[in-house]
Amino acid sequence: MxxxxxxxxxxxxxxxxxxxxxxxxxxxxxxxxxxxxxxxxxxxxxxxxxxxxxxxxxxxxxxxxxxxxxxxxxxxxxxxxxxxxxxxxxxxxxxxxxxxxxxxxxxxxxxxxxxxxxxxxxxxxxxxxxxxxxxxxxxxxxxxxxxxxxxxxxxxxxxxxxxxxxxxxxxxxxxxxxxxxxxSDSLREQSQRRFALEAALRRAVDNNAFELWYQPQVALSDRHVIATEALLRWQDENRGWLPPADFIPVAEDTGLIVPLGHWVIDRATAQLAEWIRKGYKLNMSINVSAKQLADPDFIFQVRDLLTRSGVPARSVTLEITESQVLRNLEITLPAMLTLRNFGVRLAIDDFGTGYASLTQLKTIPADELKLDRSFIVGLEHDPRDRGVVEGAVQLAHSLGLTVVAEGVETFAQLNFLTDIGCDALQGFLLGKPQPADEVSLSLSVDSGAATPLQ
CATH class of the missing domain: 3.30.70.270 (Reverse transcriptase/Diguanylate cyclase domain)
Known part of the structure; x- marks a missing residue:
């Protein structure tokens, strides 16, 4: 009741x-x-x-x-x-x-x-x-x-x-x-644009009119690529390339995120299987939403897609933002526990934006914590950001979580994150998101440049 x-x-x-x-x-x-x-x-x-x-x-x-x-x-x-x-x-x-x-x-x-x-x-x-x-x-x-x-x-x-x-x-x-x-009158125009975008998004979902681009994650222990994050891209015939921030909220509101998310996992695991066959030892990070985790069929779909691709479950990391985890904990937690029992790795994305308590962090069955880029940007000029990031790394390690810093763009940021024991980095310094046939999976990072290994 x-x-x-x-x-x-x-x-x-x-x-x-x-x-x-x-x-x-x-x-x-x-x-x-x-x-x-x-x-x-x-x-x-x-x-x-x-x-x-x-x-x-x-x-x-x-x-x-x-x-x-x-x-x-x-x-x-x-x-x-x-x-x-x-x-x-x-x-x-x-x-x-x-x-x-x-x-x-x-x-x-x-x-x-x-x-x-x-x-x-x-x-x-x-x-x-x-x-x-x-x-x-x-x-x-x-x-x-x-x-x-x-x-x-x-x-x-x-x-x-x-x-x-x-x-x-x-x-x-x-x-x-x-x-x-x-x-206000301006809202009418916004509403009409939204409905037009929703209609275009529905057509795109029906026609699989999306692409996945991949951004490398580099381990600080040996400076090698250990994973890629699958990032959704959409080029609409009338609007051109649209940033995810423009259409993902519409997909969430309309429920289209469920079939769209299924397509993403299907394509990302298939791509990972291809890279593994070529000899790369990689993990694949895939973003999921609370609405996907709440879908009763989601867990079984993930299991079936892993079986179909032949990809080991521990090679896949599902990322969900800290705010979505906390806002829907009663519903997302059982799904996360079941996925982890399958062997899938789980990551708390955009950490630092959702204000998770220590008790909640202990409860969430995560393997990885991804530091939000808003803290990384300020590392060079804001001592408060340096303190927050160092504290977050120590906290995550005390809970047995690995730490990935997002949005790394300078060597000063890289050096600081290395000094405090961050596990891996992701950002334009290491590689921009690119289509699968263009992304470099063999990367060397030294103090002067990030270049593909020969």
Whole structure:
């Protein structure tokens, strides 16, 4: 049974619940009004007097992971519990609705000024963004909210909800710094660009229109290449080369990261098998997301792909960012443990950006820690970065983890990392990401230059 942390009851008592055989206009799961009825109510309110009106659209971040990791029944109970919180935190005169699978809307009326809608939305976000208990697990829940205020230019209810949706997507792409976004005309253009990008990304996934490039990792013990990291590249026919930061968040939001991630592992392990046949002793690092780990089929897909390629499991390292591990620990931890039992190595990527506690680091079944490049950049001029990096290396070694420093671009950085006992380096100094047939797997690094071995 899923229960939110306690909240005071609304003024007029419970206003919702599961509604068996719910009447027309009522959502059977939550007891809230449905999308059609909400739009009818919103249309009537927009044409009445009484000040400004607004629509808040709320989207649950990560409900798919809960459904995949714990089952759809758990997801349904999360929806019920969130609906109860939303009703309890809203004003008596507000209309609260479930307008999509993981989307809720709130109609506000009688507003004195536009900023009042943003304040009320922020208050609702605080009310629902708390841990929920599900099957013995504590699940943090986060939301993205878009706000549209009207009536302006005779907006219809559908237009106001659409504007709120554009703002909601802006909040979602903004991450933790923008949980609530108010609609502006510029957001409409951003929303249209996003939908166009999503459509192009879907076509690219269907057509396998991607490439993998590889960046070497060099051991500091003997200055030889010990691994490569597989990095996704996409050249869209209309947009040209797109950086992963532009399309990976869209893949995450839409669930396309699951089939895309499967393709990456398939191609990367096949490439590693080819290099091993040529006599190279290498590992392959592959980035995965929490959504992939939450997919019930993911573990079996990894096992099958390893079997098909003939690559030893210990030659593959799956990297997941520190922030994603911590944000989804209840779901990702069981998958990580199972993968490690298969023999796959696990790495905590971008370490230092997610603020993992010592207790959490001891719990995570990792083999490797990758220092985020933001700390490496400051090694030459910031003593605080030097202290953080040296402390992280010592901490990782005390936990039995190897350490890879990302973003190494100068010999001053290389020398410092060598002195403090870092295990391996990755960065432009050692080699840029390149297609498989161009990457140098035999690399010598001395104090003056990084050159291929003859």
């Amino acid at each position: 899923i229960e939110p942390l306690p909240l005071p009851a609304s003024e007029d008592g419970p206003r919702l619940g599961v509604v068996p055989g719910a009447p027309h206009g009522i959502d059977a799961l939550t007891g809230l009004v449905d999308r059609d009825h909400f739009l009818e109510r919103a249309g009537a309110v927009l044409h009445s007097g009484g000040g400004l009106k607004a629509v808040i659209l709320l989207d649950i971040d990560g409900l798919r992971r809960i459904n995949q990791g714990l089952g759809s029944a758990a997801g349904d109970e999360v929806l019920e519990a969130l609906a109860q919180r939303l009703m309890a935190a809203s004003r008596k005169e507000d209309v609260v609705a479930r307008v999509g699978g993981d989307e809720f809307a709130v109609l506000l009326a009688g507003l004195g000024e536009e900023d009042e809608a943003r304040v009320l939305a922020t208050r609702l976000a605080w009310a629902v963004e708390h841990e929920y208990s599900a099957m013995g697990h504590r699940l943090p829940l986060r939301v993205s909210m878009g706000v549209a205020v009207g009536p302006h230019d005779s907006r219809s209810a559908e237009k106001l909800l659409s504007d709120a949706e554009a703002a909601m997507y802006a909040a979602k792409s903004g991450g933790g710094d923008a949980r609530v976004v108010v609609y």
